[in-house]
Amino acid sequence: MPLLRQRLRRDWLQLTLWILATVLMAYSGFAGVTQSYATLEDRIEVLAAVMANPVIMMFRGLPSGASEGQFLSFEILPWLTMLAALMSIFLAVRHTRGDEEAGRTELLAATPAGRALPTIATVIHGVAANVVLGVLVALALMGSKLDPAGSWLTGIASAATGVAFLGIGLIAAQLMRTSRGANSLSVWILVGTFLLNGIGDVAGTPSNDLTRISSSGLVWLSPFGWAAQVRPYDTDNPVPALLGLAFGLVLAVASVALQSVRDIGEGFIPARPGRVHARPALSSPHALVWRLTNGAIIGWAVGGVLTGMLATKLSGLAGQIAGQNPAVEQILDKIGKAGSLEQTVVSVFFTMMGILAACAAVQILARARQEEAHGTAEIVLAQPVGRVRWLLDYLLVATFAIAIIVAATMLAAFAGIAGSRNADSLAQVVTVVGLGQGLAACVFTVLTALVFVLVPRGTIGIAWTLVLLATVFGLFGPLFGLPQWTTRFSPFAVTPMVTGSATDLRGTWWLVLIVAVGAAASLALMRRRELHPAG
Structure with a gap:
């Protein structure tokens, strides 16, 4: 057929x-x-x-x-x-x-x-x-x-x-x-x-x-x-x-x-009626991007709050579970590689937060491709808005979304560990790992932007595939016994971690370099790129 x-x-x-x-x-x-x-x-x-x-x-x-x-x-x-x-x-x-x-x-x-x-x-x-x-x-x-x-x-x-x-x-x-x-x-x-x-x-x-x-x-x-x-x-x-x-x-x-x-x-389900006249806040292109994506951002942030709550809930029970079976500690250590078992549990759940933040960023950049495919991007670009400025607005909103998700998760985790006997050490893990996973999520922001500029029709499929592969290799790879070198391809697996009271930066500067070069390259390439409608 x-x-x-x-x-x-x-x-x-x-x-x-x-x-x-x-x-x-x-x-x-x-x-x-x-x-x-x-x-x-x-x-x-x-x-x-x-x-x-x-x-x-x-x-x-x-x-x-x-x-x-x-x-x-x-x-x-x-x-x-x-x-x-x-x-x-x-x-x-x-x-x-x-x-x-x-x-x-x-x-x-x-x-x-x-x-x-x-x-x-x-x-x-x-x-x-x-x-x-x-x-x-x-x-x-x-x-x-x-x-x-x-x-x-x-x-x-x-x-x-x-x-x-x-x-x-x-x-x-x-x-x-x-x-x-x-x-x-x-x-x-x-x-x-x-x-x-x-x-x-x-x-x-x-x-x-x-x-x-x-x-x-x-x-x-x-x-x-x-x-x-x-x-x-x-x-x-x-x-x-x-x-x-x-x-x-x-x-x-x-x-x-x-x-x-x-x-x-x-x-x-009928569409919600819109206002006859837009609010003054919608007078800029980045405000329009925020209006188009804020519902999804709120949903991902709620997921981050739940992740932060689960991280602290499980960390309080980790010692009891490890006492019953040391194999549990070995498995968590393979994934988290942190100091104490409680620190490892928090580290593992904040890796999941990094995945949520990356998904939010990819969804926002994919929205740019949808706007282009549907022809609505052309209407915006017909105004005094250049292609580079238009893509930059999506990059900024995606980065802002990552910051919101990371902040929501960290606040929920801080609330959960308040008053616990080792609150200071867990707070250090929450801060270091949370910010590191936010940086890893930014890598997928710029990778999606590069795919959008270079292979526009493959934006959605390729970007989500990259997140999926990074999740499999970074989160499940150590658990399933995959070679350690494979996990290094995942930004989620090379972020800073806390071992005891010390902080190991690991691949932080590589991630910063990828984000900086990727953002600059995508914006530079967008300058000469033509619109690619659906088809």
């Missing part, structure tokens, strides 16, 4: 990177488990420690036993399903609401293809991508000599969750008038259902030997819960995965029906 071929030409690089990152996580996850938790006793102790801490339990998989396969599923299944879900959401919105905003849907609707065929092609395209992802995940696990039945069900659960969120993305594209709104709605549903599944596991009943949990009924309200209830390498029950597949396909059919009863360019 021509539409499918066209989608494959547009998406082959993005889908390849998403799928390879997921498969790499599956394959390297087994190496991490066997190296870090080599004995059955180690794995049992970790599971017992996790069940004793509801905060950790919310962000892990479903304990279903202590064998290597069962523990691997506990460690990585939530993240495999999340990667599949994000890939599917962005694919669904890009080829429905995104094409509608760009005017491609209206052109196709004027041909014999009609209005429904593009959405049907998107459904087939998304399902096929998830099938490939699921098969490769299963083969990667079987290549690690794990049980074939459990490996196939892990792949099926990942693919089924992707299909479920493909349907959610398609429905969101019908409800919202913009691709940005559809992506935001879908991602918030993803976050909400992920937390709902975690709460359902926390409210469950642990077994007597503390290696298994019978989840509460809340997990059946979440696609992540359906994937977990497959219990690969344990009961190997495929029915919950089929529930996710059916859910996604039902939503896909509903999205086709909804599209047939609305006008092109409209959504079922």
